[in-house]
Amino acid sequence: DTGVSQDPRHKITKRGQNVTFRCDPISEHNRLYWYRQTLGQGPEFLTYFQNEAQLEKSRLLSDRFSAERPKGSFSTLEIQRTEQGDSAMYLCASSLAQGATGELFFGEGSRLTVL
């Protein structure tokens, strides 16, 4: 297994456009997380799934953001009507463990630039 992969690695878009990011977790991992990271900050939790169920969304997450994991494998994160403040690195991570005492395995991230 090659680890967590994310696509695209970099997306440049104009304000108001919609963008979608894809994450393929490590195949046997049942948990999948999305985080956002801006320059000089640590990763900020957005949402997570156990199998296909979305268990939690951050209160900071705008209604313009939606995530899916339809078959409990890959996940997509869509941002509608992008704003300049959405510019950030979007990180995906997966894990096996029940509870967060286990290790998260991160992808290399998808960098979004909104012009």
Place this chain on the structure above:
Amino acid sequence: GDSVTQMEGPVTLSEEACLTINCTYTATGYPSLFWYVQYPGEGLQLLLKATKADDKGSNKGFEATYRKETTSFHLEKGSVQVSDSAVYFCALNRDDKIIFGKGTRLHILP
């Protein structure tokens, strides 16, 4: 809410110097504590962890001890290498999520 505070960087050291990166946490109960590292051009990866008070996590010559009394989890290494140059994140778990600090960038000069 739960949070992690770590020393601001960048931290610049010469090779073979001693390293300490301070981390303190605020949490209800006793969360598991982590150090993650991000090498240039790579994704975040777990460096070490400790799941209960007085536990010591260690990996690649790095160590950190879970101190309940001081709510701290400082990262230490006795002799750093150029290859240790990276961004280091202190983190804790809360309700099945990992909460990260802002990160500390470390530069090691040859």
